[in-house]
Amino acid sequence: MKYTKKDRQKLLLETLDKNPFITDDNLASTFNVSVQTIRLDRMELSIPELRERIKSVAAHNYEEEVKSLTIEEVIGEIIDIDLDKQAISLLDITPDHVFARNGIARGHHLFAQANSLAVAVINDELALTRKSKITFVKPVKAGDRVIAKAVVLASDSEKNSTLIEVTSKVDNETVFVGEFNMYRVTMS
Numbered sequence: 562m563k564y565t566k567k568d569r570q571k572l573l574l575e576t577l578d579k580n581p582f583i584t585d586d587n588l589a590s591t592f593n594v595s596v597q598t599i600r601l602d603r604m605e606l607s608i609p610e611l612r613e614r615i616k617s618v619a620a621h622n623y624e625e626e627v628k629s630l631t632i633e634e635v636i637g638e639i640i641d642i643d644l645d646k647q648a649i650s651l652l653d654i655t656p657d658h659v660f661a662r663n664g665i666a667r668g669h670h671l672f673a674q675a676n677s678l679a680v681a682v683i684n685d686e687l688a689l690t691r692k693s694k695i696t697f698v699k700p701v702k703a704g705d706r707v708i709a710k711a712v713v714l715a716s717d718s719e720k721n722s723t724l725i726e727v728t729s730k731v732d733n734e735t736v737f738v739g740e741f742n743m744y745r746v747t748m749s
Contacts (some may be wrong), residue, residue, distance in 0.1 A: 636673040644684035652707045666701040675727035678711040679741040695739040
């Protein structure tokens, strides 16, 4: 469908409001225009590029401080966190993350993103992985953006235990699922 510039820009704003993490390539496909047209529309509307939108959303949503590790220790970039409830992180897969012969991401990077997110969502000073059950659903390649979401399923304060599920997706397709049984304590 062909949109007028005015209609396309209005829909562009609505689309980015719903999903600020959508790429210019995906927007171009959605509106059946070139990537350059999307970039010009963004410039006219003063919409920053994807990386800046991600930082903006992270700054806006990141009101609580991670207690169990430093932000530098998190694999990926936390963009949303609600301690003891849920958290979301992004990891851009670079050529350093993949096997040279086939371009497929090495599994320990996906596991590290998920595991560090499971640690980060814990609202205690110490959080360690007791046990994990993981499934690699689909290969991830260089250039992919992995969005991981951790959800706290249950907590048992007597056992200092929390069960967390992490689902990682690329372009809304699940690529990794992990269940993490976490040990947690306050160190004071």
